[in-house]
């Protein structure tokens with residue numbers, strides 16, 4: 001049986017939520033590179049993140065569901081500050097303080113802290129929240 005990727009993630013938490021959603025539709029899935037990205041988040045960009053792979057026989061339906069879930073998520077994700085829907089889940093990487101900044105400069109960014117957050121493209125506010133994905137999309 002062949003497995004093909006339908007979506008990639010920076011966070012294993014979000015990846016697992018999506019995997020669970022597809023499994024609800026009887027689609028066999030697994031997460032590729034989950035442990036690599038979880039152990040070293042800085043590798044995420046290099047290897048394309050955690051890939052949610054599905055049984056190739058169900059690829060088409062999985063892709064349709066992913067698009068549907070993304071639409072729902074966009075409709076439901078709201079900036080707590082300005083209520084805009086122009087919100088995306090992004091990876092924020094920044095040194096925690098001046099010492100980390102110097103160390104990351106000296107040691108090729110190994111001490112950078114990598115965080116995931118929602119970013120509002122309307123007002124610029126960033127917030128952490130992972131429960132924006134509706135469990136039931138009916």
Ligand SMILES: [Zn+2]
Nearest residue numbers: 079082120123
């Ligand atoms: Zn906002």
